[in-house]
Amino acid sequence: MEENLPIYKKVKAISFGKISPKLIRKMASVKIVTPELYDREGYPVDGGLMDIRMGVIDPGLKCKTCGSKLKECIGHFGYVELARPVIHISYAKLILDILRKICRDCGVVLGEKLKPEEDAKEKKVDVLDAKKASARAPKTGVKCQSCNAKQFKIIIEKPTSYFEDGKRLSPIEVRTRLERLRDDDLPKLGLNPKVFRPEWTVLTLLAIPPVTIRPSITLESGERSEDDLTHKLGDIVRINQRLFENINAGAPEIIIEDLWDLLQYHVTTFFDNAVPQLPPARHRSGQPLKTITERIKSKEGRIRHNLAGKRTNFSARTVISPDSMLDLNEVGIPKQVAMKLTVPERATKWNMDFLKKFIEKGPKEYPGANYVVRPDGRKKKISDETKEQLLEELQPGYIVERHIMDGDISIFNRQPSLHRMSMMCHKIRVLPGLTFRLNPAVCAPYNADFDGDEMNLHIPQSEEARAEAEILMMVHTQLISPRYGLSIIGCNMDAISGNYILTKHMSIPKEEAVQLLASIGVDDFKRLPDKETVTGKEVFSVILPEDFSFTGKTREGNPVKIEKGKIKEGFMDKANLGEGHGLMLRNIHKNYGAKEALDILGKIFRLGIRTLQINGLTAALSDTDLTQKGKESVEKILADAKEVVNKLIDDYHNHKLDAFPGRSVEETLELKILETLNKARNNAGKIVQETVDKSKHTSIIIDSGAKGNVISMAQMAAIVGQQALRGKRMEKGYEDRTLSCFEKNDLSPKARGFVENSFKKGLTPYEFFFMSQTGRDSLMDTALRTPKSGYLYRRLANSMQDLKVAYDKTVRDASEKIVQFKYGGDGIDVSKSEGGIVNVKKIIESTR
């Protein structure tokens, strides 16, 4: 077949030009001669604006020009002969530029040397240069270098009238002048004579767009309502006719000029109905007509609305909220959504009764159906009236669009869709409520949280699409990130601290353990030791595969040992369970497969959360209490640091301070002070870490890696520390001081933004002020950086979007150019590695 042949040609260049009157006449299928649209029978008039030779807009009719039916015929142009030429509004500025650049008598380009041939060949000017040329427009008094004619100043009276030395130039005169320009001279004006003759910008013929781009609508009353463009064209043709008649009748020049101006107005507003100097043409209702420019321009125009702004059917969007009792590959949807989104199901002799149940329920009851599609493609809405008939009519070959139900395939998405994990396939669960529900463990790949985020849901409509979504996009296929080869989905927050508490501290009666396990979806308790009380480690071990062995490390580097599916040593924390860490998860994935890993992950997640629900987790103010000894040592550290700083300042004032190489004495002082104060803060942090009660929940949250860090703990318990603006201590604000409550040139810590109180103790007013300063700065910083880096990433991703790994392992772009000779320089598939590294030693060991 011919259309299946590949095309071995490339677009080298596109040139834009202006359509010539000759071409307009040639491509037209009708000459429009009358403003009438329909005759008395309602049939389109021959030579009228709805002439059927310009295309079909009624179903059932055939095009008189090409013989095709509705939707196959793309329409055909017509034309009108204008009684007098008019200016094309889009070229008004160009015409002025050209008129000013050429001789009024002989049409030569003014100010050029006399050998135009050589010049034209040498420099090919583009249109932008022509604009520059207009700036050099000659003034009154210049003489033509060729015919010596005196030139005059030409001005434009917007939108379309030209005046030379106070006298109006009619479009006819304008056109004759433009005609005088020789083809050879056109490149000097930035024009390509092959596709653009300047006189074509003064219209003598007007192309009439096909009816297919301005279809009329038949109202319910049977009345026809015409498109805005047809209205406008009607005006043009009517005035054009009157102008013809008046010219032929030899009417006075004034009347002809008036009509001519009116014609110009109508043609101008046909192209652009928002010309600043003209009143827009309006409907009888007073609303402005939408003509050609308005159709294309702006957000509601063809480009941004229709071409760039695509819309999707069978999709839904609403707020998301968490439900950890859902599986990771499920999504909870409200009934209201389930009753709007449908799946087409083809009737066969085996599922007739099944499908009839949906039709019986109809669109208002769940689970029902909204439409029935007949084999000829006609869609029928199910309603109380049509229900009986459709039930009777239903037979194999019909398609029923039934409501989506539990287990149906969907594609779930959160914008911005930055990586492939931003669109994953989930199975539907219809739930009460008005939000989409998802397991909080899948927040990480979507980058979602529940502060009002909304997400989109799509329902694939064909068997093929569903199969692809299930095989390629299901959540478990996306577990391992192709970026760093570790599980991108893992436990977070409560799930981590819960498992931490469970596996580190807890031990519970066996009865409770069974309840706990049952509540997370485990129903086999054989592996739970037969004891009065069981430890958390034993409870956790029940979820692990029976033959799973693993050695790893906790966050702090303590060993974790799992043998034959039992935790022998260590406990669970972020290093083994967390998103983007989770080496234990990675190993389960490798040994037992994606589905099993996802199932286990879901159970681990729920286990953590259930544990916390039983155990409780509360951050109390007393969690940050220091011991008396701790308090004293923090105070001592602070006092020592202050003393050192005071000494430094004294040295500085007594000129005893030696400058660092390449630094001034002032800079050296600042550096030394900063170093001292930071060291003090760090030491205080260490004290806090050592003395704070590790069994307190705030500590557990931090130690397990669920949230927070030791620095913020130290800020709450001991000292907040130095506030820095642009890498320096706080400066100025007032003359030679930061705030008016300090003395001028005070270099002491507290006067330069050192916050020596803790958050718990409370800040002094000036400390509070310094903090608000740095707070504002970092807020601005993030507010400005986020969109910038987001756009940077988008450009990067777009520039690489069609790079692919070819069968010979080279990375190539869309035109087969080589980008890398081996994928990544080393040929490693990161998603099959552990953190980008293939550990050969480990692999050999495991095969022994």
Place this chain on the structure above:
Amino acid sequence: MAKRKAKNYNHHTLVPKHEKLSEKQKNDLLKEFKCNLGELPKLLATDAAIMDMNPKVDDVFKIHRFSRTEGISVFYRVVVDE
């Protein structure tokens, strides 16, 4: 700005080793990757890394780069003049 004489950086530790391919090596390379010269990554004739190797347009250079995962990873570039 004063015109400075371009310096030869080829032996700097941070410049990976560049090696000019013989005509035969070049043809083997093109055969191996089933491509033509236009599909190879480019290298400017005036590039400081190859300036003392008398580069001509359409010469192919083999570049030995250090790689943390592979030790030495090779790359090829064809010389172009603009």
